[in-house]
Amino acid sequence: WHWPTAWCHMFLAPLFAATGLLLRLLLRLLLDLHALFFLPHREAEGFKEQGNAFYIKKDYEEAFNYYTKAIDMCPKNASYYGNRAATLMMLYRYREALEDAQQSVRLDNSFMKGHLREGKCHLSLGNAMAARRCFQKVLELEPDNGQAQQELKNAEAILEYERMAEIGFEKRDFRMVSFPFLRCVMRPLTAASFRQISAPLSGFLLSSPRSDILRMDSTNADALYVRGLCLYYEDCIDKAVQFFVQALRMAPDHDKARLACRNAKALKAKKEEGNKAFKEGSYEAAYELYSEALTIDPNNIKTNAKLYCNRATVGSKLKKLDQAIEDCSKAIKLDETYIKAYLRRAQCYMDTEQYEEAVRDYEKVYQTEKTKEHKHLLKNAQLELKKSKRKDYYKVLGVDKNATEEEIKKAYRKRALLHHPDRHSSATPEVQKEEEKKFKEVGEAFSVLSDPKKKSRYDSGQDLEDDGMNMGDFDANNIFKAFFGGPGGFSFEASGPGNFFFQFG
The missing domain is CATH 1.25.40.10 (Tetratricopeptide repeat domain)
Structure with a gap:
């Protein structure tokens, strides 16, 4: 009776051990899948519920934030986009709402609320034809949907009114x-x-x-x-x-x-208050007044475009250039023909050294209004863009573009001593190579900015190499020696760990 028991231990024990290992691995896999798929979904659902709570309270900005968090966690969930679309509609941001509604039905073509919201956005944006298609789709999914039936009637009525109005206008009736x-x-x-x-x-x-x-x-x-x-x-x-x-x-x-x-x-009064504050130099007050005016009637697109542009002008005075750019973009989104907003945004791009964007805006302006002034602004932006793609010798020396000859010399003296290879002779090879590169750039900068002819060509955006000035071949040590009094006239000596002083011969 003992031999079969030993046989079982010999052959079945490893089988049980392997089965246990397999079960542990399977359990681990299930936990990983839970963490990968179910936990984000649960967290996203939490964000959605919070968004719903804020939506009910009519705090649409916060609702928008939480629906966005839900989308970030689960970007393939149609209902999250649908909820955010509904929130954006309450904020009168119909173009963005339309994008979310369209994304929701791309993810789930049977999502009835998504089609309904897309139709409402089309109708709000004046596209009754597209709205009609959306409402018809809703009725295919849910034939008894009363809201879609009513909205479809509205869309068809508007299309008929458009047709009648166009005929009347052609007849001047x-x-x-x-x-x-x-x-x-x-x-x-x-x-x-x-x-x-x-x-x-x-x-x-x-x-x-x-x-x-x-x-x-x-x-x-x-x-x-x-x-x-x-x-x-x-x-x-x-x-x-x-x-x-x-x-x-x-x-x-x-x-x-x-x-x-x-x-x-109310709109006229608030706008005039803002204009008055701006003329008086009370920029903070003007900024607040224009902001208040923008809340009065979100539907008055032309006036709001001007208010955004006015607020951008104030923002540029307050050095809030990024905000000013954003306001100009909002004005342009409301009125794509608003030249003043393009010009204001282009100037802000110039002030923040975003020259490619500035060139784009000035090109748009010049294509629309081919005036000498607009041509000059475009050429200036193109020149600054060209200059931005080369070495900025003023930055290399750490001086302003209007620096005097004495300021340039003083800056060169300071930077040349700071980056001279002898000063870093005990550093690592990598540091030595980097400092040698900076020392050469400082010499280049000084050789150009200290020479009136070269400086003039450089400031005008012309290529120095066009006159045979190959900046890659010149010797920065020659500049240094000439500046500090001739060959062999300068050396670094250690006066203690990490401390240096220089001597003239």
Whole structure:
């Protein structure tokens, strides 16, 4: 009976040991997979829940931050992009919201809320055709979706109004243009959608020297309100207020005219306060006033573009150049034809030595307005870009570009002594090589900046080697010896560990 027991121990024990090892390895693999896939998902879900809580409280900026953290943890989750799109819509950032909504449906084409939000963004940005396609997709996924059914009706109505308005404008028939426009006024549209529909009528009203609308509808509150809106969104706020006030005289209970009038007056007052503070040199106050003005009506794109550009001007005065660049970019995003914003941003790029970006902006300006001034600005930026790609001898010596001859000599003396090879004779080979390189650059810089002819060519951006001045072959020691009094006239001597003094012969 004992022999079979020994046999079992001999053959089965290793099998059990191998099985245990395999189970441990499998458990380890499962733990690693959990850490790799499930923990990030759980953390991302936590961020999403926090984002939801802030969204409910209407703290959309914080909600945006937490949804972004969730996306960073799990960038393939469609619902996270959908939630962030909804938040961006509440912040009136429709273009960014559109990108997130589109990404959500790319990740999950059956994500109904993603298609719905994409459609709303298209509608808010004035693209009723694209909006209609999105709402139709929602109804394919969920035929009884009441919100999509209503939004589809809105999109189709707007497309029909656009068609009618364009026909009326071509015929120069005011009544045919104003009917669809007035119908759109009754709908809750954003500025982009409003301007999309109002473009034909706006052009007709603002360009007509006879002001037919006033002769034909001088007592029509809706017509007066429409004319006021056209002017308001063209940044003609004073005139817009006049029409809103007249509309309210005709119809005191015209709520839309009252709201538009209040916004227009508040926007005008805050902008003027900012302008006054700027003229008085109170830049911090002006910055705050322009910031407050930007919160009054996010839908007034033209006025807000000017406010961003004004705030950028103040920012440049306060040396907040990065913020000024950002504000100019926001102004350009609102109005891609805003030349003043391009010029302001280009100047900020020049001030921060971002010459390639400056050249791009000046090229855009010059393509739009081919004036001598814009051509000069472009050439200057191109020159600075060219100069930035070579050695900056002023930086090598540590002097300003307007340094005097004496300042250049003093700087050379200091840098040459600092980097002279004899001073570093006991250093490592790597340090010696680096210091020798710096010593040579200091000699190059001095040889150019101390010579009026070379300095002039260098400052004008010309290549010194065009005149046969090969800066790679010259001997920095010759400059050093000449500066310090002739050959053999200078030496370093140690006066203690790490301490040196120099002697003249």
